[in-house]
Amino acid sequence: MSRVEIYFHFRKKIFSLRQGGKVFGYAPCILIRDPRFVVQEGGRNRVLREKRKNVHAFVVATTREQVSPNRGDMPPESGWTHRVYYNPYRGSEFMAQEISSEPKTPNPIQGAASALLQVGDNGTEILVKEPNQQETI
DSSP: OOOEEEEEETTTTEEEEEETTEEEEEESEEEEESOEEEEOHHHHHHHHHHOOOOSOEEEEESSGGGEEEESSOOOOOOOOOEEEEOOTTTOSSOEEEEOSSSOOOOEEOOEEEEEEEEEETTEEEEEEEEEESSOOO
16 A cells, blocks of 8 residues: 655646655645645755755645545535645644634644645645644654
């Protein structure tokens, strides 16, 4: 069983789906069951050293069956509780911030029950349900 890594392709402005080191698809909107959020520290250190982007952070699904690529016909789903982001210059982990009218302090996130990754007019957005701060991959 080979894991699927999903990352944002900055030049193409779309999410890339990679398995076994090879990209097998692209999608502007992806729904994932049981995602894990991974940052490779060596790649992050290289970004900090060279001040150039490289693929070192991604959302992981254990199998392809957990990933549902979509080209825009995905029905809107409600119940997303947190927004997730990653900035290598601000920290070494993905961070989750609760979606609410009052700003909350973001917390590190390793996994969730489900995640929606989408590319919109204002850039990328990752929304999750039931974030998990304890699990690691």
